[in-house]
Amino acid sequence: MRQKIVAGxxxxxxxxxxxxxxxxxxxxxxxxxxxxxMVAPAFPLLYPAKEIVKESNIEVIAQxxxxxxxxxxxxxxxxxxxxxxxxxxxxxxHSERRAIYNETYSILAKKVEAALAQNFRVIFCVxxxxxxxxxxxxxxxxxxxxxxxxxxxxxxxxxxxVIAYEPVWAIGTGETxxxxxxxxxxxxxxxKISEKYNNAVAESISILYGGSVKPDNAQEIFSQPDxxxxxxxxxxxxxxxxxAIIKAF
Numbered sequence: 001m002r003q004k005i006v007a008g009x010x011x012x013x014x015x016x017x018x019x020x021x022x023x024x025x026x027x028x029x030x031x032x033x034x035x036x037x038m039v040a041p042a043f044p045l046l047y048p049a050k051e052i053v054k055e056s057n058i059e060v061i062a063q064x065x066x067x068x069x070x071x072x073x074x075x076x077x078x079x080x081x082x083x084x085x086x087x088x089x090x091x092x093x094h095s096e097r098r099a100i101y102n103e104t105y106s107i108l109a110k111k112v113e114a115a116l117a118q119n120f121r122v123i124f125c126v127x128x129x130x131x132x133x134x135x136x137x138x139x140x141x142x143x144x145x146x147x148x149x150x151x152x153x154x155x156x157x158x159x160x161x162v163i164a165y166e167p168v169w170a171i172g173t174g175e176t177x178x179x180x181x182x183x184x185x186x187x188x189x190x191x192k193i194s195e196k197y198n199n200a201v202a203e204s205i206s207i208l209y210g211g212s213v214k215p216d217n218a219q220e221i222f223s224q225p226d227x228x229x230x231x232x233x234x235x236x237x238x239x240x241x242x243x244a245i246i247k248a249f
Contacts (some may be wrong), residue, residue: 002206004222005162005229006246007038007123008236009063009091009210019045023052025239031057032246035229039236040091043077047085061089061123064097067110079118089121091231093149095168105148112150116157123162123208123231124150126189130169138167139188146192155197163189163207164231170211172233179220179227182209186226215241218248 014022019041031037038059041049049060066076082090092111097103103111108124115122126145128138142165153161165185167177177185186207194202209221210231221227229249235241 002228003036004249005036005206005208008232008242009040013237022239023049027053027056029243035246035249037246046087050086062087063091065090065111067114079115083118090115091123093125095127108149109152121160123164125164125166127166127168143192151196158201164210166210174212176212176217179224182221182227183224190226215244218245222248
């Protein structure tokens with residue numbers, strides 16, 4: 001059975017007092033034991049976040065890494081640095097990294113390799129812009145993202161990969177893919193994994209949906225057969241909303 005995952009991507013939000021307050025509230029909640037819960041604070045807050053949640057089942061993960069092992073890369077963070085503080089899951093390929101910081105297919109492939117070399121779990125993001133959806137090119141966009149940046153990974157390493165489908169037009173906009181649209185793309189992604197590797201690999205990989213998931217739509221989205229959870233943005237900044245989404249399974 002595929003693992004159910006709800007991961008909160010805080011992006012560039014929450015200072016230390018705000019993070020302590022939010023995490024303390026989450027720790028006090030009765031969360032769904034069958035759902036893997038993750039939170040992704042900004043880099044300076046990873047270690048204190050881990051201290052706050054250490055008695056819980058919440059995993060603290062990173063929003064990004066650099067593709068290099070170390071060196072003269074001012075302002076960057078290596079996978080080994082994260083590993084040294086006990087962080088071993090990272091989000092790679094988020095649309096904001098692609099669009100704002102010009103992360104190419106090649107750079108993302110190197111980041112995936114760097115993370116897996118440190119035995120990380122990778123949450124690899126894919127998704128199309130609105131223009132591609134309108135032109136009915138959304139499947140080819142996602143297929144290219146998988147082929148160019150992820151499918152260089154060995155079958156064995158794929159066991160440490162989670163895929164997050166985030167239609168870019170639905171991130172932070174209030175727009176959400178319909179449950180049927182989410183299911184259609186998730187099934188397509190699973191088919192592409194099966195074609196590249198095999199059906200066993202495809203059926204073992206958790207595929208998350210991201211894009212304006214809220215307490216009032218999470219249950220319907222999560223009920224789709226190929227949707228295994230969510231990568232949650234804004235709603236993860238509110239303890240009650242995030243808890244409600246976790247309990248939507």
